[in-house]
Amino acid sequence: MAEISEVKPADSGSQISAADSQTAQEYIAEQMRLEADAKEALPYQFDSCTKALGALRQSLFSCLTCNPPPKALNDPYSAAGVCYSCSISCHGDHELVELFSKRDFECDCGTTRTPASTPCNLRSHATAGTKGNVTGELARLSNKYNHNFAGRFCGCGDEYDPHKEKGTMFQCLGLGSVEEGGCGEDWWHPECIMGLSRHNDGGLSSTKTKAPPLPSVTEEVEVQEQTNGTLYKDDDPPLPFGFPAEDDFEHMVCYRCVDANPWIKQYVGTTGFLPPVHFFGREAPQIKTPVLPGQNGNAQSDTSVVAAKRKMEEDIEESEAKRSKTDLTATDTPAYAPTGAPNAQPAADPAYHTTLPPIAEERFSVFLKEDFREHFCRCKDCFPRLAKLPHLLEEEDTYEPPVSESDPGDGQGSVGSRSLLDRGEAALSNMDRARAIEGVMAYNHLKDNLKSFLQPFADSGQAVGAEDIKAYFAKLRGDEAGLAQAATTTDGGGDGDNRREQSGY
Incomplete structure (x- = not known):
């Protein structure tokens, strides 16, 4: 039998396995990958606070570390929202909830709404002129808040649990603040828009898990995406029966905002607007609980829905016929001008809103198509209420900070983002x-x-330790104390070469 020779360890105790080491090129490649991931997750520059720009529609974050939500829902709560840049530069190590875009809002960082222990590091003092450490500035009084800032979303008031919730949420276009009876651009579960239970398997929803409102910035973002007021996440459960397909509408106005602006009810089912999506909750006593698939049979449910739709169409046609007859009677006069009045004009067409169905008493949400703005009546009676909601007249812009430059040679990148x-x-x-x-x-x-x-070190295969690096640079600086300390550490006891793994070398 052949004799097996003894394998002896290497002389130097400082050698490490290949699995625990990496070359300089590997380290640089890894750092570049991490930087690319960071730029993808945080693509914008974050060296400028938006407060100086005034009220904007912009991406907002709520800091639950600086403004923790109350334990009881009825307790008073001083909410605050910070801009994208401040969420990173001033609240980067805090617990944040991303609210996505909200309109007419001015950053609260460094104001009376946030604690003095977390100043704004991006703005300059109005008097001293020095940058950073800004606290106690007056917050904008007309900023509007809702329960989103406390980490709660939708009419159900659920908190976001990233480990349990999945699905799609829809942001209301927003026709009023909470104080005005609206929702303040809240995010809604499809089931809650219709007043249905999210924990019922009787055909109302196919899952018992919850749809995520908005992700915390600490959550990974590759599985979710926001588009036109819709938050998507992988493995979305099917939408509840009676809810329109996502490709059929562009925006949604929740029943609360519709209640605050009942005039918009006239437009449902007309050009640019989908039929009403009724709310079947307790707050709608005139609407009985519908028969839905899985309760009394799909055939009966479908028949009930079709009958209800046909009845609604008949009511609308009858109303339009009555109105047309009335208009005809009122305007059934000779079209010619009497002798001696050659400049007389024919009667003007009636305003568009007078041809619409009457305002319904039922409670429902309104779903808008992409071209809905083109179909609002702009007569002298309707335009004033549209003017109070300018985002109904024209599409609004959302402020975005400058994108962080990826070209290392242009010198234009953001401080703190490169x-x-x-x-x-x-x-x-x-x-x-x-x-x-x-x-x-x-x-x-x-x-x-x-x-x-x-x-x-390369010739001998010996690993370079932290103390070797310290000693080398101490020698370059002519630092005798540093050399002595490095020699003492190297000569000291302990196993191996007494090397300590440290970052930054």
Whole structure:
């Protein structure tokens, strides 16, 4: 039998396995991958607070660390919303809830609505002129808040649990604040829009899990996407029976905002608007509980829905016929002008809103198509109420900070949004020629010396420890105390080479 020789360990106790080490190239590649991931998750520059721009429609975040929600729903709560940049630069290590876009809002960071322990690091003092540490500024009094800022969403008031909830939520277009009877651009579960239970398997919903309102910024974002006021997440459960398909509408106005603006009920089922989506909850006593699939049979349910739709259409046609007859009677006069009045004009067409169905008493939400704005009546009676809601007249812009530049050589990137390599190269490109040449020469000198220092380690296969690096740079600086300390640490007891794994080397 062949004799098996003993395998002895290497002389140096500082050697490490290949699995625990990486080359410089691997390290740089890993850092570049992390930077790319960070830029994808946070694509915008975050070095400027939006408060100086005034009230905007912008992406907002609620900081639950600075403004923790009350334990009881009825307790008073001082809410606050911060802009995208402040959520990163001033509240980066706090618990945040992303609210997505809300209109007519001014950043509350560094104001009387946020604690002095968390100042705004991006704005400058109005008197001192120094940047950062801004606290106690007057908050905008006309900012509007709802329970979203306390981490609750929808008419059900659910909190977001990323481990349990999934599905699709829809943001109301918003026709009023909570104080005005609206919802304040709340996010809604489809079942709650219709007043249905989200925990009932009787044909109302196919899952007992909950749809996510809005994700915390600490949650991974690759599985969710927001488009036109709709929040999507993978594995969305089917929409409840009677809820319109997502491709059929562009915006939604919840029943609360419709109640606050009942005039919009006239438009349901007309050009640019879908038929009403009724609310079947307790707050709608005139609407009886509908027969839905899974309760008394699909055939009976479908017949009931069709009959209800036909009845509604008949009512509308009858109303329009009566109105047309009335209009005809009122305007059934000779179209010719009497002798001696050659400039007389024919009777004007009636305003569009007078041809619409009467305002229904039922409670429902209104779903709008992409071109809905083109079909509002703009007569002298209707335009004033549209003017109070300018987003019904024209599509509104949402403010977005400048995108962080990815080209490392342009020097235009945001402070705090680029890598150290990018910032170094940008600073070098902005230097005057003489200083830039001196910097490059110093860098090359350091590189050559560092290569000479590392070569013996590469030849022997010995790993470079943190103390070796400290000693090397202490020698470059001529730091005798640093050299003595490094020698003491290296000569000290302990197993191996006494190397400690540290970041930053």
